[in-house]
Amino acid sequence: MKALYFSTFGSSEVLRYGELPKPKLGEQEVLVQTEYIGLNFADIYRRRGTYHIEKHSPYINGYEGAGTIVDASSSELKALVDKKVLFVDVPFANAEFVAVPVEKLIFLPDRIGMKEAATIGLQGLTADFLAHDLGNNAPGNQVFITGISGGVGQLLSQILIADGVRVFGSASTKEKQxxxxxxxxEEVFSSRETDWQAANNNRFDTVFDGVGKTLESSIELLHNRGKVIFFGMAGGNPPAIDLVDMLAHSKSILTGDLWDYLSSFEEREKRSQRLFSYLINNKIVIHEPTIFSLKDGKTAHEYLESGKNIGKVLLKTKEK
Ligand SMILES: NC(=O)c1ccc[n+]([C@@H]2O[C@H](COP(=O)([O-])OP(=O)(O)OC[C@H]3O[C@@H](n4cnc5c(N)ncnc54)[C@H](OP(=O)(O)O)[C@@H]3O)[C@@H](O)[C@H]2O)c1
Structure with missing residues (x-):
């Protein structure tokens, strides 16, 4: 099968595209022929060697994809062949075929297409757990999202607005704003300027920060008893934070990794159905993804790292 892989950590230069053996199915696994593969910031961190990663040689990156089940490890599971599925937490996804444990399958409702599922998958489930497990905001609360026009940012904004929350944020360019x-x-501030910050300090109930290096400014935006939800570092690692100063203002920092919330088939099903319902009820509009062929994975990595993308970056396995 064709795959995108690397053997040493580093810049996008370490990526190779070529022929590797198809995965062998273990117990309770199905073989998914991928159509669209989600490229995520975590794939960049893994390629650089700064994030948790399974042992494998050469290493096939990626954890998210949408495709069709084409084989299964037991006659019982063969009934699943031809089903359209999404997965968001299965390693070695940058390939034409991926062995997926049955527990990690998310079956697609008829109304959700393969490209749509891959576009909304991991970022959408992330936005869902950030809003509903960590944010827990009441209607009328005011929240701020850094990098608000990123994939997670756009979906999180729309989920929160549909839930009655007042949403503000920052983005780098006029187009993104x-x-x-x-x-x-309601209002989007320029992340390249700081003139708006002082007037907005001590204002927000919650700040969702996936940019990382912005953490200090995010804390300042909170009113006393407010919380920052720190969920990523697209812009670089956060600075060390003075907890004594946080205590003096009863401010908190929560963190969360989606995978700790996708702990069973039932959790995946419940959370994906909740997410899909926003889409089916037109509460979420998905920005058209930027699609690269899997063989152009190096360019796709460079594009995502450049911060130029608006919304999801997908890798497509079929040429046509
Ligand atoms: N905790 C979890 O479970 C979980 C799951 C998925 C994703 N994440 C994290 O969520 C964050 C957003 O992910 P995403 O998939 O939405 O990514 P994305 O679509 O690429 O959005 C990231 C945003 O970060 C901003 N940014 C600031 N500095 C940047 C830089 N140096 N390079 C690139 N972008 C920069 C960009 O907005 P501006 O141009 O407006 O600044 C960009 O739109 C990432 O940190 C990711 O690791 C966490």
């Missing part, structure tokens, strides 16, 4: 405003965000 306008995208967030078009989704119903």
């Amino acid at each position: 306008e995208i967030a405003l078009s989704l119903g965000v």
Whole structure:
């Protein structure tokens, strides 16, 4: 099968595209022929060697994809062949075929297409757990999202707005600011400037920060008893934080990794159905993804790292 892989950590230069053996199925596994594969920031961290990673040689990156079940490890599971599925937490996904444990399958409802599922999958489930497990915001609460026009940011904004929460945020370019405003965000500030910060300090109930290096400014935006939800470092690692100062203002920092919330088939099913219902009820609009062929994975990595993307970056396995 064709796959995108690497043997040493480093820049996008370490990525190779070529022929590797198809995965062998273990117990309770099915073989998924991928159509669209989600590229995520975590794949960049893994390629650089700065994030948890399974042992494998050469290493096939990626954890998210949408495709069709084409084989199964037991006659009982063969009944699943031809089903359309999504997975978001299965390693070695940058390939034409992926061995997926049955527990990690998310079956697609008829109304959700393969490209749509791959576009919304991991970022959507992340937005869902950030909003509903960590944010727990009441209607009327004011929240701020850094990098608001990123994939997670756009979906999180729309989920929160649909839940009655007032959403504000920051983005780097005019184009990105306008995208967030078009989704119903009340005000979007320039992340390249700081002149708006002082007037907005001590204002927000919750700040969702997936940029990382912005953590200090995110804490300042909170009113006393507010919380920052730190969930990623697309812009670089956060600085060390003075907890005594946080205590003096009863401010908190919560963190979370989606995988700790996808702990069973039932959890995946419940959470994906909740997410899909926002889409089916037109509460979420998905920005058209940027699609690269799997063989152009190196360019896709460089594009995602450049911060130019708006919304999801997908890798497509079939040429046509
Ligand atoms: N905790 C979890 O379970 C979980 C799951 C999925 C993703 N994440 C994290 O969520 C964050 C957002 O992910 P995403 O998939 O939405 O990514 P994305 O679509 O690429 O969005 C990231 C945003 O970060 C901003 N950014 C600031 N500095 C940047 C830099 N140096 N390079 C690139 N982007 C920069 C960009 O917005 P501006 O141009 O407006 O600054 C960009 O739109 C990432 O940190 C990711 O690791 C966490």
